[in-house]
Amino acid sequence: MEIPRHWRLKKQRYGLVGEVCPHCxxxxxxxxxxxxxxxxxxxxxxxxxxxxQVYSFTTIYEAPTGYDSSAPYTVALVKLDEGPIITxxxxxxxxxxxxxxxxxxxxxxxxxxxxxxxxxLVYSYKFRPSLLVPQAHHPAG
Amino acid sequence: xxxxxxxxxxxTVVDEQWNKxxxxxxxxxxxxxxxxxxxxxxxxxxxxxxxxxxxxGQNQLGTFFADWIGMWxxxxxxxxxxxxxGAAAFRAGLMAVASGEVETALxxxxxxxxxxxxxxxxxxxxxxxxxxxxxxxxxSFVSLNALVMRRxxxxxxWKHADFxxxxxxxxxxxxxxxxxxxxxxxxxxxxxxxxMVATPINLLDASPVGDGAAAAVIVPAEKVRGFAGxxxxxxxxxxxxxxxxxxxxxxxPMFLSAAYHSSRRAYEMAGIGPQDIDVFELHDAFSIMxxxxxxxxxxxxxGQGPRLGLDNEIRVAGRIPVCTRxxxxxxxHPVGATGMYQIVEVVQQLRGECGKTQVDGARxxxxxxIGGSGxxxxxxxxxxxxx
Ligand SMILES: [Zn+2]
Numbered sequence: 001m002e003i004p005r006h007w008r009l010k011k012q013r014y015g016l017v018g019e020v021c022p023h024c025x026x027x028x029x030x031x032x033x034x035x036x037x038x039x040x041x042x043x044x045x046x047x048x049x050x051x052x053q054v055y056s057f058t059t060i061y062e063a064p065t066g067y068d069s070s071a072p073y074t075v076a077l078v079k080l081d082e083g084p085i086i087t088x089x090x091x092x093x094x095x096x097x098x099x100x101x102x103x104x105x106x107x108x109x110x111x112x113x114x115x116x117x118x119x120x121l122v123y124s125y126k127f128r129p130s131l132l133v134p135q136a137h138h139p140a141g
Numbered sequence: 142x143x144x145x146x147x148x149x150x151x152x153t154v155v156d157e158q159w160n161k162x163x164x165x166x167x168x169x170x171x172x173x174x175x176x177x178x179x180x181x182x183x184x185x186x187x188x189x190x191x192x193x194x195x196x197x198g199q200n201q202l203g204t205f206f207a208d209w210i211g212m213w214x215x216x217x218x219x220x221x222x223x224x225x226x227g228a229a230a231f232r233a234g235l236m237a238v239a240s241g242e243v244e245t246a247l248x249x250x251x252x253x254x255x256x257x258x259x260x261x262x263x264x265x266x267x268x269x270x271x272x273x274x275x276x277x278x279x280x281s282f283v284s285l286n287a288l289v290m291r292r293x294x295x296x297x298x299w300k301h302a303d304f305x306x307x308x309x310x311x312x313x314x315x316x317x318x319x320x321x322x323x324x325x326x327x328x329x330x331x332x333x334x335x336x337m338v339a340t341p342i343n344l345l346d347a348s349p350v351g352d353g354a355a356a357a358v359i360v361p362a363e364k365v366r367g368f369a370g371x372x373x374x375x376x377x378x379x380x381x382x383x384x385x386x387x388x389x390x391x392x393x394p395m396f397l398s399a400a401y402h403s404s405r406r407a408y409e410m411a412g413i414g415p416q417d418i419d420v421f422e423l424h425d426a427f428s429i430m431x432x433x434x435x436x437x438x439x440x441x442x443x444g445q446g447p448r449l450g451l452d453n454e455i456r457v458a459g460r461i462p463v464c465t466r467x468x469x470x471x472x473x474h475p476v477g478a479t480g481m482y483q484i485v486e487v488v489q490q491l492r493g494e495c496g497k498t499q500v501d502g503a504r505x506x507x508x509x510x511i512g513g514s515g516x517x518x519x520x521x522x523x524x525x526x527x528x
Contacts, residue, residue, distance in 0.1 A: 036385075060283075060287075062338050063263070064281050065263070073279060075284055076288075087288075
């Protein structure tokens with residue numbers, strides 16, 4: 001049973017709770033014990049806004065066990081507005097409409113398709129195109 | 142630390158070996174290497190493997206293979222570093238001999254992958270990535286490389302077709318390697334039309350997995366004499382480095398910093414630079430990794446790796462021949478065994494045993510094995526000497 005593992009990760013998955021380094025103010029996600037920027041101890045919690053941009057993306061046609069029925073689906077590296085990059089699925093997009101630099105925002109969605117056999121449904125963050133498009137990205141006309 | 146030499150090598154064909162078990166495949170390479178070294182057994186055994194607990198339900202591979210090849214009572218242990226397991230085991234074996242702790246070490250890289258269905262193997266391979274923050278998002282191992290490749294193409298302005306020479310070269314060389322998984326030539330048109338795995342990576346960007354094993358016997362260099370037609374092959378440099386587990390944690394996801402650090406340390410140990418390397422067996426699990434490896438090891442400027450392919454510099458007769466036995470792309474990628482295939486192939490080049498893909502006068506060869514998406518990288522430099 002993986003229930004304790006999912007319980008331990010719920011703040012990160014539902015709330016995008018990471019850390020801020022008390023020594024250099026670097027924003028950290030996922031949380032870790034040593035700040036990757038200054039090498040000092042990191043432990044202060046920090047909640048990310050959930051807003052960011054697509055840094056890169058891929059549409060997966062050959063999926064691992066547990067994700068087969070969702071394929072093809074799109075996974076992105078999302079650069080959060082506060083700095084760090086995270087790996088997350090994109091949702092509410094057609095694969096072809098995604099572009100590097102596209103503004104996205106976090107939503108909570110079901111992750112795997114084998115919830116019945118594992119006895120748990122796992123929810124986590126995904127990102128969808130921002131509903132409020134910043135002026136700079138709005139196409140002319 | 143004393144200098145060490147590679148006395149014997151062995152390998153099996155990379156293929157779907159339905160009729161052979163994990164232990165038979167590993168044993169075949171081990172016996173071949175011992176026979177090539179003129180030994181019956183070694184003092185210690187190091188086994189490189191990634192997937193046996195997940196695919197074969199078998200752990201404790203050290204003793205498992207010591208038992209199978211008749212090395213009862215001898216020391217043996219398995220080393221795991223995902224797809225870098227083979228070279229990691231080799232480095233453990235060479236440290237055991239270099240330190241003076243043992244006089245002979247046998248290293249076997251072995252992988253049995255075809256006892257499980259495709260999507261289960263895809264899931265097993267994904268365990269090389271960060272379970273909580275990469276894999277849980279539905280990431281496959283291919284897709285991590287695809288994320289890097291897409292951004293690289295965007296930043297440096299390359300088209301997908303610009304990566305074709307890497308795969309075309311690997312396939313052309315594998316035709317002459319009887320141990321290779323694939324023996325077909327490919328064209329630019331085929332490369333461009335191949336079916337998608339994870340955009341922009343298609344089947345011909347990606348290396349095929351398979352069952353296979355490769356092995357080597359390591360001894361103190363002072364105990365080996367080279368002779369005509371069979372030079373002594375010594376380990377001139379060996380280094381390992383790590384990067385962040387997850388691609389998303391890297392300051393620059395398009396730079397293989399562990400390749401940079403391990404290659405620089407290996408160059409320094411060997412007292413040479415990239416310009417002295419005659420042949421380079423690199424870790425072309427995906428075409429993008431060839432570009433990034435060439436850049437991190439000092440053969441190309443940042444963002445310019447594909448240029449070496451387009452200019453034919455990576456061919457057997459080029460400035461820096463790579464994948465001369467087919468590379469991961471066409472020899473095949475039996476993940477935990479791959480690092481040992483690379484070592485064996487560099488030894489073959491330095492002995493002059495490579496026939497149509499022999500690099501003329503090869504004296505110094507480099508093998509670089511990558512675990513995860515650049516997270517563990519080991520670099521070995523081998524040198525042929527005539528004394
Ligand atoms: Zn800090």
